[in-house]
Amino acid sequence: MESNSNLGIDWNACVIASGGYIKSGLPDKAFEMLKTSEEYKHGNSKGAAWENLIITYASIVLLVKKTYALYAPIASRFNLLSGLISIFQPY
Numbered sequence: 001m002e003s004n005s006n007l008g009i010d011w012n013a014c015v016i017a018s019g020g021y022i023k024s025g026l027p028d029k030a031f032e033m034l035k036t037s038e039e040y041k042h043g044n045s046k047g048a049a050w051e052n053l054i055i056t057y058a059s060i061v062l063l064v065k066k067t068y069a070l071y072a073p074i075a076s077r078f079n080l081l082s083g084l085i086s087i088f089q090p091y
Contacts, residue, residue: 011040011049018056025067027060034060 014037021030034056041049 009040011037011042012052013037014040015049015052015056019059022056022059022063025063027063027067030056030060 014033018030018033018037021027021033034053037049037053
């Protein structure tokens with residue numbers, strides 16, 4: 001998406017892409033896309049952008065919590081908790 005110069009990319013396109021990653025069960029890629037979308041905020045869209053970003057970040061947290069709850073009984077064997085938490089370490 002970013003490599004094609006013919007496409008106009010903005011914060012909303014990144015948020016939509018991150019929503020697709022969340023639905024696909026890829027929270028790490030969704031998180032990266034949200035960080036990218038923060039770079040594209042500008043002008044009067046900042047209020048709407050922050051609202052969408054907060055909602056999408058909350059969706060990622062919900063996905064991680066559901067995944068952890070599902071695999072909590074075997075988390076100690078596979079060290080799942082540290083893997084899930086490492087997604088959010090850059091922030």
